[in-house]
Amino acid sequence: MAQSTSSNMADIYRFLAQSLRYPDSSWLQAEYFSALDAFLVGLGWDAEAASIRRSISESADWLEPLQVEHTRLFVNAVPAVIAPPYGSVYLSDDGMLYGPSAEKTKLFYHEQGFDLVGEADIPDHLTFELEFLALLVEEGKSDEEEFFLAHHFRPWFPKFKARVVCETRHHFYRVIVNLIDFFTREEM
Template sequence: MTTPLQKALRYKFLSRCLAYPNEAFIPALREALEKIEANRDELLALVAAFEREDAETLQAEYTRLFLNGYPRTVCPPYESVYLEKRMHGESTVAVQAAYAEWEMSVEPGLIDHLATELEFLAFLASAESLDNAVSADARKASERFTQQHMSRWTPQFTADLQAGATLDAYRLLGEVMENTLTPLRPKP
């Protein structure tokens, strides 16, 4: 990712990849991909992998991976589940506080959902791209959010997604997310 705007577009694209794969899913991915210039090849390959599957197969895999797999959900996309083994924990409150600093409101059930957290990073990267007084604050907020939230649970989420996916599309999504989010982790 080169510019803050390209980061924003990539985060938004990845957020869309976590949507339920209904009839609007592929068109939404294609639309989100249109303005991305940096590292497009892996994103194009990901969209192609999703396009190779029929809707019912994608929906079944999505449900198994993210909603209610049996005997367990493979990788529920919620920070609180990964960090606290329950929904709406203390991490959810902390994420909500980060959003509130930027006057963002989110539907209560989606506060610490990975798609929402990616949208928040996209918002901050967009603010950073404005190259004005808000830019530095947005960059600092993004770094803080990444350190305090994303880096604490997304490495395990992406590993679980890659290991647990039975479809190439979702396995590749895990790889793309790992490639995108790994550079954000603080150096040890």
């Protein structure tokens, strides 16, 4: 049971990381949505499942609105990008990208025997942190997983999540950040 829980948790982290990647047809297909739907239903999040079903089936061209929303939330926007998906933007006094907390995150990757592929990758990008959690789970490092969540992920994710939940114009991203929150929040 423990092992299957672990590998499934790794799948979930990866699935969530994937869900925040730029929406394009290389991965955002019926297969993805049915997996998400099954997952939400399995979780008992029926209303959320229905809201995504509606927003995807409402319009023939559902992809472009998702792309525009992803760009507005996470890349560039006028008047301002809503929620840069980088930890130190929320953790440093001057909202700096690649701030001191990001360096610490990178050091933690190193300590666990990993490095980022891209030399200029910003270490505390949300998808990197989720992918890294998957790696920790796969290596059976549950203490490190919890440490990473407590010291690197949770200090900023709720602030990011609040911005997305408050500002997004698309159910999809509201559901995804709530899902991430559900799987990363501190256990009571």
